[in-house]
Amino acid sequence: MSANPDNEISSLSELLTHAYAIEEDAIDRYHMLGDQMEVHNNHELAKLFRDLAGHEEKHAAEIKARAETIGLMNLKSSEYKWPDTEGPELAALDEAHYRMTPWHALQMALKAETRAFEFFDHIVNTVTDPEIKKWAEEFREEEAEHVTLVERLLEKNPEPPAGWADDDDPPNLQE
Amino acid sequence: MNVSAPLKASDFKSDLKPVWCPGCGDYHVLLSLTKALADLERKPEEVAVISGIGCSSRIPAYLKCYGFHGVHGRSLPLGTGLKVARPDMTVIVAGGDGDGFSIGGNHFLHACRRNIDLTYIVMDNRVYGMTKGQPSPTTEPDWDSALSPGGTGLNPFHPLVIALASGANFVARAFSGDIRGTTKLISDAVNHPGFSFIQILSPCVTFRPEQKEWKSAIHAPPVEATDDPARAARRIMTDDGFNVGVLYRGDRRPYKIGDGVEHKTVADLEQEFQI
Amino acid sequence: MNVSAPLKASDFKSDLKPVWCPGCGDYHVLLSLTKALADLERKPEEVAVISGIGCSSRIPAYLKCYGFHGVHGRSLPLGTGLKVARPDMTVIVAGGDGDGFSIGGNHFLHACRRNIDLTYIVMDNRVYGMTKGQPSPTTEPDWDSALSPGGTGLNPFHPLVIALASGANFVARAFSGDIRGTTKLISDAVNHPGFSFIQILSPCVTFRPEQKEWKSAIHAPPVEATDDPARAARRIMTDDGFNVGVLYRGDRRPYKIGDGVEHKTVADLEQEFQI
Amino acid sequence: MSDQIKIDTGISIALTGSGGAGVMTAGGMLLEAAAKSGFYGLQTRSVGPQIRGGEAAALLRLSNHAVEIHRGGFDILFALDWSNFSRFAAEITLDENSVVIFDPEGGEVPEIVSAATKNIIELPIKKFASEIPGGRMNMIALGIVAGAIDLPKETVLGLIVRKFASKGEAVLEASRACLEAGYKHAGSVANAPKLVSDAENADVPRWLITGNEAAALGAVRGGIKFAAAYPITPATEILEWLAPSLTAIGGNLVQAEDELSSINMIIGASYGGIPSITATSGPGLALMTESIGLATAAEVPVVIVDVMRGGPSTGIPTKSEQSDLNIAIYGLHGDAPHLVTAPLSVADCLFTTQWSVHLAEAMQVPAIILSDQYLGQAKMIIDKPADVAFFADRSKVEKIDTAYTRYALTADGVSPMAIPGTAGGQYTADGLEHSVTGTPSSAAEDHHDQLAKRRRKIEGFNYGTHWAEIEGEGDLVIVTWGSTAAPVREAAELARAEGISVKTIAVRLLAPLRVEALEAELAGARRVLVIEQNDLAQFYRYLRGHVDLPADTRAYHHPGPMMLSTTEILSEIMKEHRL
Amino acid sequence: MSDQIKIDTGISIALTGSGGAGVMTAGGMLLEAAAKSGFYGLQTRSVGPQIRGGEAAALLRLSNHAVEIHRGGFDILFALDWSNFSRFAAEITLDENSVVIFDPEGGEVPEIVSAATKNIIELPIKKFASEIPGGRMNMIALGIVAGAIDLPKETVLGLIVRKFASKGEAVLEASRACLEAGYKHAGSVANAPKLVSDAENADVPRWLITGNEAAALGAVRGGIKFAAAYPITPATEILEWLAPSLTAIGGNLVQAEDELSSINMIIGASYGGIPSITATSGPGLALMTESIGLATAAEVPVVIVDVMRGGPSTGIPTKSEQSDLNIAIYGLHGDAPHLVTAPLSVADCLFTTQWSVHLAEAMQVPAIILSDQYLGQAKMIIDKPADVAFFADRSKVEKIDTAYTRYALTADGVSPMAIPGTAGGQYTADGLEHSVTGTPSSAAEDHHDQLAKRRRKIEGFNYGTHWAEIEGEGDLVIVTWGSTAAPVREAAELARAEGISVKTIAVRLLAPLRVEALEAELAGARRVLVIEQNDLAQFYRYLRGHVDLPADTRAYHHPGPMMLSTTEILSEIMKEHRL
Ligand SMILES: Cc1ncc(C[n+]2csc(CCOP(=O)(O)OP(=O)(O)O)c2C)c(N)n1
Ligand SMILES: Cc1ncc(C[n+]2csc(CCOP(=O)(O)OP(=O)(O)O)c2C)c(N)n1
Ligand code: SF4
Ligand code: SF4
Ligand SMILES: [Mg+2]
Numbered sequence A: 001m002s003a004n005p006d007n008e009i010s011s012l013s014e015l016l017t018h019a020y021a022i023e024e025d026a027i028d029r030y031h032m033l034g035d036q037m038e039v040h041n042n043h044e045l046a047k048l049f050r051d052l053a054g055h056e057e058k059h060a061a062e063i064k065a066r067a068e069t070i071g072l073m074n075l076k077s078s079e080y081k082w083p084d085t086e087g088p089e090l091a092a093l094d095e096a097h098y099r100m101t102p103w104h105a106l107q108m109a110l111k112a113e114t115r116a117f118e119f120f121d122h123i124v125n126t127v128t129d130p131e132i133k134k135w136a137e138e139f140r141e142e143e144a145e146h147v148t149l150v151e152r153l154l155e156k157n158p159e160p161p162a163g164w165a166d167d168d169d170p171p172n173l174q175e
Numbered sequence B, C: 001m002n003v004s005a006p007l008k009a010s011d012f013k014s015d016l017k018p019v020w021c022p023g024c025g026d027y028h029v030l031l032s033l034t035k036a037l038a039d040l041e042r043k044p045e046e047v048a049v050i051s052g053i054g055c056s057s058r059i060p061a062y063l064k065c066y067g068f069h070g071v072h073g074r075s076l077p078l079g080t081g082l083k084v085a086r087p088d089m090t091v092i093v094a095g096g097d098g099d100g101f102s103i104g105g106n107h108f109l110h111a112c113r114r115n116i117d118l119t120y121i122v123m124d125n126r127v128y129g130m131t132k133g134q135p136s137p138t139t140e141p142d143w144d145s146a147l148s149p150g151g152t153g154l155n156p157f158h159p160l161v162i163a164l165a166s167g168a169n170f171v172a173r174a175f176s177g178d179i180r181g182t183t184k185l186i187s188d189a190v191n192h193p194g195f196s197f198i199q200i201l202s203p204c205v206t207f208r209p210e211q212k213e214w215k216s217a218i219h220a221p222p223v224e225a226t227d228d229p230a231r232a233a234r235r236i237m238t239d240d241g242f243n244v245g246v247l248y249r250g251d252r253r254p255y256k257i258g259d260g261v262e263h264k265t266v267a268d269l270e271q272e273f274q275i
Numbered sequence D, E: 001m002s003d004q005i006k007i008d009t010g011i012s013i014a015l016t017g018s019g020g021a022g023v024m025t026a027g028g029m030l031l032e033a034a035a036k037s038g039f040y041g042l043q044t045r046s047v048g049p050q051i052r053g054g055e056a057a058a059l060l061r062l063s064n065h066a067v068e069i070h071r072g073g074f075d076i077l078f079a080l081d082w083s084n085f086s087r088f089a090a091e092i093t094l095d096e097n098s099v100v101i102f103d104p105e106g107g108e109v110p111e112i113v114s115a116a117t118k119n120i121i122e123l124p125i126k127k128f129a130s131e132i133p134g135g136r137m138n139m140i141a142l143g144i145v146a147g148a149i150d151l152p153k154e155t156v157l158g159l160i161v162r163k164f165a166s167k168g169e170a171v172l173e174a175s176r177a178c179l180e181a182g183y184k185h186a187g188s189v190a191n192a193p194k195l196v197s198d199a200e201n202a203d204v205p206r207w208l209i210t211g212n213e214a215a216a217l218g219a220v221r222g223g224i225k226f227a228a229a230y231p232i233t234p235a236t237e238i239l240e241w242l243a244p245s246l247t248a249i250g251g252n253l254v255q256a257e258d259e260l261s262s263i264n265m266i267i268g269a270s271y272g273g274i275p276s277i278t279a280t281s282g283p284g285l286a287l288m289t290e291s292i293g294l295a296t297a298a299e300v301p302v303v304i305v306d307v308m309r310g311g312p313s314t315g316i317p318t319k320s321e322q323s324d325l326n327i328a329i330y331g332l333h334g335d336a337p338h339l340v341t342a343p344l345s346v347a348d349c350l351f352t353t354q355w356s357v358h359l360a361e362a363m364q365v366p367a368i369i370l371s372d373q374y375l376g377q378a379k380m381i382i383d384k385p386a387d388v389a390f391f392a393d394r395s396k397v398e399k400i401d402t403a404y405t406r407y408a409l410t411a412d413g414v415s416p417m418a419i420p421g422t423a424g425g426q427y428t429a430d431g432l433e434h435s436v437t438g439t440p441s442s443a444a445e446d447h448h449d450q451l452a453k454r455r456r457k458i459e460g461f462n463y464g465t466h467w468a469e470i471e472g473e474g475d476l477v478i479v480t481w482g483s484t485a486a487p488v489r490e491a492a493e494l495a496r497a498e499g500i501s502v503k504t505i506a507v508r509l510l511a512p513l514r515v516e517a518l519e520a521e522l523a524g525a526r527r528v529l530v531i532e533q534n535d536l537a538q539f540y541r542y543l544r545g546h547v548d549l550p551a552d553t554r555a556y557h558h559p560g561p562m563m564l565s566t567t568e569i570l571s572e573i574m575k576e577h578r579l
């Protein structure tokens, strides 16, 4: 795929822009999933995704505050230096299901947080600028905390038995 | 909305929540489209998204642009009329493989031939999703369904080659899950003059759950985009159907829209009837 | 009619006198078709010739076969229905470039894709003859007419490549004036399994008198027919449009028509509703 | 049928739920269990716009005699959850006798429900289900309702085994356990009405069928051997039933690229002598009209089933409406007389389709059948339909000695057809106006002759008594058509039980309208009510255009998505009666 | 208009010939010469099925006052040859006063001609022509006829110069010599009627125009800036006139691949705010109905001109018929109210089209205009049409502050439209039933509201007096529409001249029918005659369905290819009068 891992983050502003975008995209993504669950009447999951979005909103606000003096860049989506096809901290849309359980949602979140961790980890390990490195380390630690948090939540939400997706009813004909 | 602040992808999303099945590839397409529009720095009111009928064709209402959800198979003529009458608008036509290649096949041929400056996106899931899973022109011959028990036995056809043979000026294949790639292809397509066609492989998780595997089959085209349609056609006819990217980028003459200038008045036109 | 005597071409001609303009290429096509049917040793009642609307589409009534002069653009579905329901008949679908490539374009795509064993002949004069001279999808971009003053500016498209990309099993180009060649192509096409498509360049002397020059432009294809559709497509896209002969002869799987055997009775089918 | 007991209104049950709760499956099993226990009934569904996981309502009516439509009110509402209940609220009318069962985990009881009835029973279904490994709420609900209305447990159990056996022992066991749990808790719904079986009906062989299936079966009974298909809601099931069935009986179904193609495919096949059909809905019918005109002019019999949905344009695809009458009758350009019929009930989808195949073939003319989403998709328990002797029986020439004139001017207008393959019968079918031989002609005489012949064919035909179903006597006459016949006939029966005499005329043959017969049936009518489900009173206008109606003729009509109910029609009858 | 002189019937002339004899050209020059000399008149043609070189008849009527249609008989028949004369015999009625001129080299005088009149003059036209280098029979015939009816030679000569100057001196000279020769021999036809000019009319500015040209001009006068085209007889001329004209005024015409495309192109363009049109005939209209329904539901104004021809199916493409009324009014699926209008004369093609553009735009609804082959292709001398103030003037939102509701429920049903490009007005137009915002909805309330709004829009509109042209008074009322208005009005005038009072109502607005206004106009009518040109009395049925007609209402109608003539309608009036 069109991965582009070789591009290096080259300024503090760019780093912050990426960090902020990660959170913003994650907010959108969780709301998108929340919408899906609402439309499909999976209210438990809708609430869970809204909560996850709430978390990310807090982070986004923090980053924004921190970026006050440095300033954020206006990047086009193609100018972001994501290692993968989109931002790292994004729940995979294609893993959603209308009968999904909290376990599935948390798995999605876990993968997303882990990818975010790896993103900053990669910067920490490759970037030369000490300032950028320092900030990246901070972001990395935060993501590490998130990962632990999600892991803890997962303990309370075990994997559902097989057949969780079974729907006795056939799909509906529409237009 | 602050005019000076650049618009974000989310500024292109409407408040309406999609009825699509969670997991459906079309969510990705929606996302890529909004990102591309943000990248293109269009204003929502300068963009019109036109569709037919099908799950995928529900996309206009999920955007904050002008939209037209027409009848089954007729999105391209709608888009053509709009673009010729209003060349100032950015026109994107979108829909499904059934809508575009089955009932809409003729308009597809002729929209390519006319080469009007618009972008046509087909969310190809090789099935009629909306009507509960019938084979489409891109469906594999052995795919079993109620309407074609045991499969149609028909080879899927090659929409990209048909686009080339008919005269499209930009031909690309994308995979919905590849959001960055798709976003880039859409904005390239919109920027390219003339008719641009993107076939986006977009899984239907409900009727074709096996399409979740597409993710691992996808690869970038082995060679660069060509501007030789004959070469492009041959390549596409022999590829495995899973290479994504721009496959043809041409400079065929685009449709000549009138200059919009009133060279004559209606009274001038009436002269010819005078005795 | 003596059953034992072999039929001659003239035995396939009806008593109705064509309304075509003297000099029209379609007279030649009629002649070649009767010759081919005689060569094929078909009986007139075993052959059905199906058409749409246009000068060329008048052809069924000039033959002594079964005929159907349908509505504009729908000859291929008529022929498809007939062939699937009555596989014992030899079905030949015939018409013009407007009928087949413009309004009938979608059926053309899908008839190729279905690959049913019938033969489709398009008498291509690059104009709508019947309605007094409007450009068709194969018309040159600079051809001036009342509906497109100064020309359409559109590149003509490639019906033969479209046939290939859609799945036709036999693709050929002919020139009406070449009666021997056309006769042979028609009988080869009828004999070839699956969907056979012949584009016959057939001049319209009334609205395109310059097409009389085609006679000297025609040449045989520089190379032999191929069975590789990708190669054939590339060749056709780069040729000059005047090489006649078989351009592709494939062995793509033909449409599977039911075996016509009553495996179940209607009463058997009713079982499922019983409580 | 004047027996008071027979017109009891049965038990109406609504099961609602969402997100894959499986209410349709539970409802279907309830219906089947009732069928197996000797009852009649029907099930319809109402769903949200989502393909999967949307909100759904399974609406049932069970009775000890045949019922054709919902009564207009519900005795039991079982809400697995209340998600988007508002979508169905208008369809699920409750009154003070209604019993409501719900799971408190599924949200608050909506205002509209609690305002209607006090019989609201809270049961922790989800909890019950969670106590059973692999347990599912819908199976528990099934048990509760089946138990509450007195359906025998063994029958339901038998169905569960049949349905889930293939899914493995665990699933089967879970379902069984859920059912048991349900029956155990059925006692909590003690005040629910009970199904009391009627010994008379017990042995009548019965079918469980939808109108779409019935239409498809009617087609093959009538002799259809070829179909062309382009899927569209709510007609697709006809095509999907025909696909394997036609192959099994030696015929064919071809999936077309669009409706322009499907109509022409069946014209081509029928020209080849093979009786042919297609099914569609309004948007598809609109695409076919040019070619239906071709079939009219070239005299090729074809049958088109239009399973109507809410219009205009894409409209409301999943809801029923009778608004395609105009296009069916008048939608062809030029003077193009053809047949239009409408089934009057789910079971009648079979008869009307079979009869229409027969008529189309006998007169070499296209027939449009106006079914609708209700008839097509309602699942119904019906008496096994009688075999009727209406088959495709086209007038053909077998041996041709002299010159063949395809469009010869015969007394009845029907000219024997030469089927391709017949030596000496070669002709060219043509949509251009033609002489008797089929040669294009613009002569006034040929045009007039051929127009008159095509008109004569269908106007002079002997349609017997099948043009309508007529019941009762009285100076109040209700004229109706299609699916609206069901509530009209039921309402009239109820009115008669109240001593009000009403005559009902449910018209099956819409075009050509049997004007004389209808006027004869209307002779002596003091008041006429024309009842139908559309906005523009299309049938009423059509009748006015052709039939001399009494001055006191009134149209009662409204568009979908709501069906006309027995209750509302009864109240219209009362209004007229009081006048 | 009761002046006896004004209702003289003028001179009717038929020129026939074949194989490229050039009768149409000669006829056209005769018409133009008459025009230039201060007369009125019209020319139609009748041709064989060949593309070129077939038999042809140029049919003219010249008069000193405006005439709209052939009278039904011919004063002069000039036969360059008799090839396939039988094709025209029914159209060229002759009586004992008719003068027939023919060339003996062109065959025997047909029985039907010699039986009708004794005034048969033999002239060796071919020989005359052969004596002039490059001489052509048609120019000689032109001279003879022009001379015989007293058209000034200089005028005809002027036309010849204009027409042939570009073809070189030799051709011009030959034509001039032929004309002279013709004038020289005109004396042989001394008993021909003469054209006597009417001083009153001499200075009125006049146009020479066909109905198709008039419709196209009406469209651009009304504000049309976009057209999509798929050629079809007899509508092509509208599209061909629009092609260069729209470009010239800053608009566009796109040739579509089929009619499905052309209708959707104009919907797309109109959605973009640009008034748009297409023109077609019956087969094309049939293909458009699905999408016209979309325009209805999505409330996008478009104008479709249906130039009717003989139906059904491909029918008789070159002949006129009024048999598309049903499909125009009722051809959309679902309840889909829209506008249907019909021009009442060639000149009225301009007004009716312009008015229809205005109406469609004002109400955001599709309008179908029912012209026909006669109106469309007849070439006519008319008074220069007045400028009328009906323009495309759509209700639009300019600036949006709060949330925009595209389908808001307004009092008159018209909701201001946001044109793409307007910031804040973004909405999605939809053919699915929708709420006020355009969001798909299957709720009963939304469906009923939107159906009612779309009905209200067109039913409540103030159409002024343009819904019909009404003339005369009397207890015999003729109701008619479209091109049949011409012979009806002329016949009524002739009847009045005989002292018979007749009222004529020529309906221009067919849908929505102005029921109240029509009933008011019919109040006091003792007998009503409904006159139209089709087989099924479509308008009569439609009127019956909506209007309370007197018991003594009768339909007089027949299909094409023959037009209803003044003479035959006059005789129907006489019949009614005698009753
Ligand atoms: C004229 C007409 N015919 C048929 C239909 C029914 N119909 C609606 S969507 C659809 C197919 C959609 O398939 P596709 O375009 O692949 O969209 P998807 O749902 O797969 O995204 C069909 C056949 C219709 N709405 N209109
Ligand atoms: C639905 C419909 N649209 C348009 C027409 C008018 N029409 C008749 S023939 C024709 C074009 C014929 O062109 P082509 O098929 O190339 O035949 P040719 O006359 O050149 O042989 C058209 C547009 C029609 N008969 N029906
Ligand atoms: S049915 Fe398939 S295409 Fe439609 S929304 Fe669901 S997953 Fe997507
Ligand atoms: S117009 Fe052209 S295509 Fe038609 S018959 Fe004449 S020469 Fe042939
Ligand atoms: Mg699809």
Ligand SMILES: [Mg+2]
Binding pocket: C054, C096, C097, C098, C123, C124, C125, C126, C127, C128, C129, C136
């Ligand atoms: Mg042609």
